[in-house]
Each structure stands twice: as C-alpha cells, then as structure tokens.
Amino acid sequence: DTGVSQDPRHKITKRGQNVTFRCDPISEHNRLYWYRQTLGQGPEFLTYFQNEAQLEKSRLLSDRFSAERPKGSFSTLEIQRTEQGDSAMYLCASSPWTVNTEAFFGQGTRLTVV
Amino acid sequence: AQSVTQPDIHITVSEGASLELRCNYSYGATPYLFWYVQSPGQGLQLLLKYFSGDTLVQGIKGFEAEFKRSQSSFNLRKPSVHWSDAAEYFCAVAGGSQGNLIFGKGTKLSVKP
Numbered sequence: 001d002t003g004v005s006q007d008p009r010h011k012i013t014k015r016g017q018n019v020t021f022r023c024d025p026i027s028e029h030n031r032l033y034w035y036r037q038t039l040g041q042g043p044e045f046l047t048y049f050q051n052e053a054q055l056e057k058s059r060l061l062s063d064r065f066s067a068e069r070p071k072g073s074f075s076t077l078e079i080q081r082t083e084q085g086d087s088a089m090y091l092c093a094s095s096p097w098t099v100n101t102e103a104f105f106g107q108g109t110r111l112t113v114v
Numbered sequence: 115a116q117s118v119t120q121p122d123i124h125i126t127v128s129e130g131a132s133l134e135l136r137c138n139y140s141y142g143a144t145p146y147l148f149w150y151v152q153s154p155g156q157g158l159q160l161l162l163k164y165f166s167g168d169t170l171v172q173g174i175k176g177f178e179a180e181f182k183r184s185q186s187s188f189n190l191r192k193p194s195v196h197w198s199d200a201a202e203y204f205c206a207v208a209g210g211s212q213g214n215l216i217f218g219k220g221t222k223l224s225v226k227p
Contacts, residue, residue, distance in 0.1 A: 045216070091157060110155070
C-alpha cells in the first residue's frame with residue numbers, strides 16, 4: 001500500500017474556473033477527510049465521509065464546494081467559480097473505522113487561483 | 115469550543131540542542147492528541163499520539179510528548195535536534211464525533227549548524 005494519494009499535486013487556474021481534485025485513500029479505510037491549509041495556518045477541517053456517506057461538513061465549505069465519494073473508495077473535491085481566496089493546500093486524510101487510530105494524510109494539492 | 119494553541123510561531127535551535135514545542139488545548143472530554151510534522155510543500159506525517167494510559171508517549175525520530183491534564187498541555191520534546199528536523203510542527207486534537215482534527219497554527223522549527 002502506497003498511502004493516501006492525491007492528484008494533481010499542483011493546480012493553477014484562472015479566477016472563475018472550476019477545478020476538481022482527487023483523493024485515493026488507503027485501501028479499506030472507510031473514513032475520509034478533506035482539509036484546507038492556507039499559508040501560515042494549520043489545516044482546517046472541510047468535510048468527512050464514512051464510506052460513501054458525507055456525514056459532516058464544515059461551515060468553511062461554501063456552496064461553491066462539493067465533495068463526493070462514490071462507492072466509498074476515492075473521493076473528489078470540486079470548487080466551482082474559483083476565487084483568489086480559494087488558493088490553498090487541500091489535504092486529504094483517511095483512517096480505518098477503529099477506535100484509537102490516527103489519520104494518514106496525502107501529500108496535498110496546492111491550488112493557486114490567478 | 116475545542117481549540118489548540120501553539121504559542122511559538124517560530125523557534126530556532128542549534129543542532130544537538132534540546133527542543134520543546136508547546137501545545138495547549140481546550141477540550142471538554144478526554145482528548146485524543148497528536149503531533150504531526152510537515153516539510154515544505156508536503157503532507158503531514160504523524161510523530162506521535164496520545165489516547166490514554168501512560169502520559170509520556172514516544173514517537174518516531176526520537177520525539178516524545180507529555181500529556182498534562184492539569185495544564186491542558188501536550189508539549190513535544192526531543193533531547194538532541196538534527197538538521198533534518200527543520201520543518202513545521204502541528205499539534206492537533208480530535209475534536210468531533212467523526213474524528214476530525216482541530217489543529218494549532220503550527221510552530222516552524224529552524225536548526226542552526
């Protein structure tokens with residue numbers, strides 16, 4: 001197992017365009033999280049999936065953001081009509097459905113909106 | 115509301131010197147606590163975690179942390195810092211029922227030769 005994989009690693013887009021990021025969690029991890037990290041800050045929670053069900057969304061997740069996890073495997077995070085304030089690192093993490101375990105993070109997708 | 119405070123934004127230590135990074139948390143119940151390290155442009159790597167039991171936990175790369183409930187602290191320590199330890203360090207608490215993490219703002223560690 002190669003860990004949590006995110007694609008692309010970097011994305012530059014023009015303001016107003018839509019972007020989509022992909023996360024492949026560790027196999028059989030049924031918990032999946034998305035976080036956003038801006039410069040000089042710690043990661044902030046965006047949303048959580050248990051298998052294919054999106055069970056929690058942060059207030060940071062505006063209407064322009066949507067996340068899916070079809071079939072409980074990989075997940076996508078889409079941002080519509082990007083704004084400069086969306087520029088950040090988007091991190092995905094996964095963990096198994098057991099108590100007392102940590103989340104494993106991917107390398108992240110760095111988004112720059114110009 | 116749950117929160118994590120890392121009072122030091124940037125710390126510089128000499129190689130071979132000891133290190134302590136501070137972390138204070140605010141959480142109503144028994145906290146699950148973590149320290150992660152992040153190299154520039156990279157994701158987060160877990161250094162160590164505390165769930166219960168022994169309040170002194172050992173992690174990877176020679177790091178340890180001590181949970182002190184009375185002080186709401188979970189400070190990270192290393193007896194002798196290596197140049198490769200230069201990175202940003204994040205303390206986190208598992209804040210939600212779904213296990214999502216609440217992070218501090220991080221402490222950037224620089225190591226002088």
